[in-house]
Amino acid sequence: MSKDKKKKEAVVKEYHKPLIRRRKPNRSVGGDIAMYVFLAAVAFVMAFPIVFAVANALKPLDELFKNPPRILALHPTLNNFSDLFVTMGKSWVTFTRYLFNTIFITAVGTIGHLLIASMGAFVLAKYEFPGSRGFFKLVTTAIMFTGYVTQIPNYILLSKLGWIDTYWAVIIPAFASPMGLFLMKQFMEGLPMSLVEAAKIDGANEWKVFTNIVMPNVKPAWMTLIIFSVQGLWNNRASNVIFSEEKKTLPFAMQQIQGGGIARTGQGAAVLVVLMIVPIALFVFSETQILETMASSGMKD
Amino acid sequence: MKEMLTKYFKLKRHNISVGWKKAKLSKMCYLFLLPYAVLFAMFFVYPVVASIYFSFTYYNILEAPRFLGLNNYISLILEDDIFLIGVKNTFMIAIITGPLGYILSFLFAWLINELPRMIRSVAVVIFYAPSLAGTCYTIFSIFFKGDQYGYVNAFLIEWGIVEQPILFFINPTYMLPICMIVIIWMSMGTGFLSFVAGLQGVDPAQLEAGCIDGVKNRWQELWYITLPSMKPMLIFGAVMTITSSFNVCDVTMALCGYPSTDYAARTIVTHLFDYGTSRFEMGYACAIATLLFLIMIVCNKAIQSLIRRVGT
Numbered sequence: 001m002s003k004d005k006k007k008k009e010a011v012v013k014e015y016h017k018p019l020i021r022r023r024k025p026n027r028s029v030g031g032d033i034a035m036y037v038f039l040a041a042v043a044f045v046m047a048f049p050i051v052f053a054v055a056n057a058l059k060p061l062d063e064l065f066k067n068p069p070r071i072l073a074l075h076p077t078l079n080n081f082s083d084l085f086v087t088m089g090k091s092w093v094t095f096t097r098y099l100f101n102t103i104f105i106t107a108v109g110t111i112g113h114l115l116i117a118s119m120g121a122f123v124l125a126k127y128e129f130p131g132s133r134g135f136f137k138l139v140t141t142a143i144m145f146t147g148y149v150t151q152i153p154n155y156i157l158l159s160k161l162g163w164i165d166t167y168w169a170v171i172i173p174a175f176a177s178p179m180g181l182f183l184m185k186q187f188m189e190g191l192p193m194s195l196v197e198a199a200k201i202d203g204a205n206e207w208k209v210f211t212n213i214v215m216p217n218v219k220p221a222w223m224t225l226i227i228f229s230v231q232g233l234w235n236n237r238a239s240n241v242i243f244s245e246e247k248k249t250l251p252f253a254m255q256q257i258q259g260g261g262i263a264r265t266g267q268g269a270a271v272l273v274v275l276m277i278v279p280i281a282l283f284v285f286s287e288t289q290i291l292e293t294m295a296s297s298g299m300k301d
Numbered sequence: 302m303k304e305m306l307t308k309y310f311k312l313k314r315h316n317i318s319v320g321w322k323k324a325k326l327s328k329m330c331y332l333f334l335l336p337y338a339v340l341f342a343m344f345f346v347y348p349v350v351a352s353i354y355f356s357f358t359y360y361n362i363l364e365a366p367r368f369l370g371l372n373n374y375i376s377l378i379l380e381d382d383i384f385l386i387g388v389k390n391t392f393m394i395a396i397i398t399g400p401l402g403y404i405l406s407f408l409f410a411w412l413i414n415e416l417p418r419m420i421r422s423v424a425v426v427i428f429y430a431p432s433l434a435g436t437c438y439t440i441f442s443i444f445f446k447g448d449q450y451g452y453v454n455a456f457l458i459e460w461g462i463v464e465q466p467i468l469f470f471i472n473p474t475y476m477l478p479i480c481m482i483v484i485i486w487m488s489m490g491t492g493f494l495s496f497v498a499g500l501q502g503v504d505p506a507q508l509e510a511g512c513i514d515g516v517k518n519r520w521q522e523l524w525y526i527t528l529p530s531m532k533p534m535l536i537f538g539a540v541m542t543i544t545s546s547f548n549v550c551d552v553t554m555a556l557c558g559y560p561s562t563d564y565a566a567r568t569i570v571t572h573l574f575d576y577g578t579s580r581f582e583m584g585y586a587c588a589i590a591t592l593l594f595l596i597m598i599v600c601n602k603a604i605q606s607l608i609r610r611v612g613t
Contacts, residue, residue, distance in 0.1 A: 035412050039413070049438075119334070123330040127330050144544055145598065146597070148573060150345060150352065151577065152352065172344075173344045206333065231433060280430055283426065290494065293498075299540065299605075
């Protein structure tokens with residue numbers, strides 16, 4: 001009996017052994033350790049400026065000019081941030097107005113971009129119609145050059161439309177960002193066509209299919225479009241299309257504070273943190289969805 | 302011959318009528334695409350065409366464009382020494398930071414992919430944060446500041462390497478190297494994310510099959526299995542890298558000033574700003590923009606055809 005049991009155990013062990021011992025194939029322990037050390041070192045270098053920027057914002061003024069410098073603050077305070085609000089509160093255009101401008105531009109630009117790009121991506125991904133391939137090729141070509149190439153004719157066009165010095169000069173061009181359409185289309189291709197067809201048989205029209213079937217199924221791609229759009233708009237100084245002080249964006253106002261010289265060093269450090277915290281926080285919260293979308297980002301031809 | 306031609310035209314006409322019928326059937330699709338297509342045409346297609354047109358003219362917004370022929374290009378390439386400095390700097394930066402940034406993004410994405418799940422997501426944030434952080438790179442101007450508060454100078458003097466503080470952002474010898482360091486620090490961008498995602502999508506069964514078929518170590522695995530199965534992401538990452546490396550202007554303008562000493566940190570894009578937004582010589586600026594556009598497209602196409610050959 002006991003012998004039998006032992007035998008059985010041995011068999012089980014034999015069966016489990018390779019499973020437990022199995023690491024990824026083709027990996028040596030030495031290589032793994034070297035990799036960890038290397039990655040940790042590089043990660044330290046990558047993170048150092050950002051950590052330093054955050055630490056700087058928490059330092060009181062006398063510590064900011066200490067030499068040799070300390071990386072972390074001895075007596076961390078939030079004084080720089082409160083000073084920032086005091087300084088901006090006293091300016092001719094109030095801080096809340098700058099904040100509103102940037103939030104308005106970012107929010108409207110992002111929502112519009114998400115909606116319009118998804119509509120286009122939906123038909124490009126799920127249907128074949130004359131011109132669909134050509135149009136998509138055009139969009140992929142547009143990813144290959146940057147906004148600076150088109151900047152001047154864009155300015156002329158916006159001024160002819162009378163949109164210079166309005167929010168729309170920043171918002172409307174952001175709707176057409178080719179990157180969003182590209183990523184959305186690639187991701188939607190993974191959606192089974194049978195889903196769309198089933199909904200159609202059940203009597204849904206195209207718009208219903210789009211809003212009720214397709215969009216809820218591509219939520220990971222939403223986050224990706226949102227993060228790319230926010231990243232572009234949140235830091236947009238818009239200094240060459242918006243000239244009235246009351247319509248200027250937060251980054252622009254912040255830049256003026258940073259230019260305020262030595263007395264404003266602490267506030268300048270706080271400005272950096274305010275500007276970078278939003279995109280980074282968004283990314284941290286949506287990382288898995290973004291990676292899921294980027295998995296289909298490849299360009300085949 | 303005539304018969305062939307008539308046949309050809311008949312076929313063409315047939316194709317067009319079939320296409321037209323198809324287009325009529327898919328009205329709905331066009332309606333969906335319309336808002337995007339209009340905006341895209343307005344802000345991406347029209348500007349490129351207009352920029353090519355304006356590049357052959359003298360145009361200052363106030364007066365009507367005056368046709369100049371190729372004069373803008375001729376004076377750009379033959380007479381404008383500052384533009385040539387800009388081209389040289391842009392290419393220097395692109396040739397050094399582009400491939401290096403690309404290889405490093407892939408390398409780190411590949412190493413990060415080996416980490417356990419939790420550490421991996423933290424590592425992705427750490428590596429991607431610099432390009433997310435917007436204007437955070439201005440922190441480097443504190444590190445490399447030329448006065449007594451610049452940390453690098455302080456250390457160099459303390460260790461007795463230099464006698465006087467080095468004016469990193471004013472002395473032309475140091476400008477470009479420091480900008481390159483900053484650009485490489487920021488180079489883990491969209492392409493990096495695409496690599497991380499693509500690596501997670503590589504089929505583990507394929508790796509095991511490779512192991513059985515005699516793949517000995519991780520380098521062979523990388524070359525024979527991982528790289529070929531990631532080709533689309535590699536192309537996407539290359540496009541991102543090329544576009545951003547010819548696009549350099551934010552970093553050089555923020556760190557070295559605009560204009561920089563002796564134009565030592567001038568790039569093609571800053572030259573474009575100079576003529577477009579300061580001097581309002583739109584025709585000339587459009588010629589610069591058109592050249593930049595051509596450089597980017599040609600580079601992209603060339604590199605893409607190169608990458609298609611990887612592992613085949």
